[in-house]
Amino acid sequence: MAVYSANVSERRQQPPELAISTVIFALRPDADSARPTIWLPLVRRTRQPYRDLWALPGGPLSQEESLQDAARRNLQDTTSLQPSYLEQLYAFGGLDRSPVQRVVSIVYWALVKPDVAALARETENVRWFRADHLGQLAFDHNQIVDYALWRLRNKVEYSSIAYAFLGEKFTLAQVREVYEAVLGKELDPANFRRQLRAATDIEATDEYLQGGRHRPPRLYRYTGSTSPGNGPLG
Incomplete structure (x- = not known):
């Protein structure tokens, strides 16, 4: 050209x-x-x-x-x-x-x-x-x-900017999808879920995601900031 x-x-x-x-x-x-x-x-x-x-x-x-x-x-x-x-x-x-x-x-x-x-x-x-x-x-x-x-x-890997891709409420699987899309690789679901549940800036709600065939997953809320800091994989 x-x-x-x-x-x-x-x-x-x-x-x-x-x-x-x-x-x-x-x-x-x-x-x-x-x-x-x-x-x-x-x-x-x-x-x-x-x-x-x-x-x-x-x-x-x-x-x-x-x-x-x-x-x-x-x-x-x-x-x-x-x-x-x-x-x-x-x-x-x-x-x-x-x-x-x-x-x-x-x-x-x-x-x-x-x-x-x-x-x-x-x-x-x-x-x-x-x-x-x-x-x-x-x-x-x-x-x-x-x-x-x-x-x-x-x-x-070291901050919480992944949550800038998500809505106000999300499932743990949706968080994992963000990390997998960004990093270009699959992550172990059980290990990732365990790390997220141990994070201090993830809060479980009383709501569940409806519409699927299986047991509806719980919805979570991020309570921290998307500015640089320790992320769930850090």
Whole structure:
């Protein structure tokens, strides 16, 4: 695919542009998997460079906004999402990120709950993709997604951000599904359940999940914070 580019002298004369991009992760069901998997929404580019390629939601940083406010606005404008967890990920400023002008992107990553993800607006130019089935993205966005996934997998081991993927009440099996989707491996159900029940920030409710064939599982509530801390696998 031909990529639109400016010549070297033109690029040197232009000041770097500061932009905001966001990686948004959610657990969604998948027809090819019996369990939920990690998905993220992407936006199709409608202009050069990289026209028609998919990219992370984002845009230029305005003079009137904080970085976090700009990230939230971009999410709202492109996907209508309001994440429960939003954190600055990293700054990407390689010289060759854009063939037109040097762009420095402040990247945020967000986690959204299932009910919020289900409300995300999808159009011809906004679509959800499995995080492990992306194909070629615009700019260096494949590298950014890979870094965000690496960060998520590491952080889920020592913090409680897994609960940012869940609703207010959940079963222990649903918590395990989050960890399995993030870590990409199956966990021993009995051992995982034992660790969760020993955690001080998990509280059993008097409610049960209805609708299944078997004995309905008990619903639990998370009482801690999704900020970094000791998670149930730490």
